[in-house]
Amino acid sequence: MFAPSELLWAVIGLILTIGCTWIEAFVFGLPISEWLQGEGGGIEAISLGVSFQVGAVLFTGCMGGKNAAALSQIAYIALGVLLFEFFGLEIFAHGAGIEYVQEPSFGYLLGFVPAGWLCGLLAFRSKRSLERIGFAALCGLVPVHLCGMAYLIVGYLFRWLPAPPGLGTAIMSYSIVQIPGQVMVSCAIALIAFGLRKLLFY
Template sequence: MAILSLGVSFQVGAVLLTGCVGGKNAAALSQIAYLVLGLALFRVFEFPVFTQGGGLSYVREPGFGYLIGFVPAGWVCGYLAFRNPPKLETLALSSLSGLGIIHGLGIIYLTLASLLGWLQTVSASYWELLLGYSILPMPGHLVVVCAVAVLSLVLRQLLFY
């Protein structure tokens, strides 16, 4: 039996789920810890924390801006998810806003890094990078947003908050 791939990693889903279930502080702090682990501790353990590795040189990767977006996205998602009692619509909108922040900051970083020459030797053009990092993954990310909204609603009802 074959499993259909969404073509995305579930890092974004983890950020949004942490915000919807754990709240703004848990989401932001967990993503800060994730970035520190990937940037600083990669050299110590040689364990690829991010999708394509880790270490301080990872800041020159085209996708690093999306990782930076995890921190404010988790915070905003958690803030919006806990403003009102949990409903599917509010959890979906809070997750969608988090996704927008991730892609917004990712695109800004990608644009600045391309214009200023920060990126490591990349053979792809800016438009190819934008297509690969934001446009093509968007349908899969929207499916993840829907799954996070449903899962977080169920978890919050099970946990009584």
């Protein structure tokens, strides 16, 4: 059985994952060199090339624990398939429904379940610290990409994924290019989760 707090965090995690699918992650650049030269310059928003979706998964793990994070992602994947099949609603980034299993990114969505579980396990394994939560968040990225790349490899070998653009290009697009931005999002999530857990005394 799940504790009430785990169920609450599972619902929060589900809502955050759906909402963060379309929220792009940015960092803000300060024009320090222009300021030093006495020139005016505004603060510039620089895209990290990723959304906050993975951050929502890791945040749920850092705040709600392994069961809440895993449950929220199982619900997310199930809703993505069922809501489209019965009501025509899309909650995945590139579509929805049972046909989504043929999307190259579907393996990464499957990876959200072990990612949230592992992150939650590590985040609550010992006394709360920024280092522990940061380590948990970064470790949570590993299952996302392992599951995603394994899905791509098997999908291309057994030809249920579309042939273009090719396995190497797909791994580059869905993993290699995404990792730097996701690492930065994970670090930000760790800081937020640590501050909230300290504020909430747990």
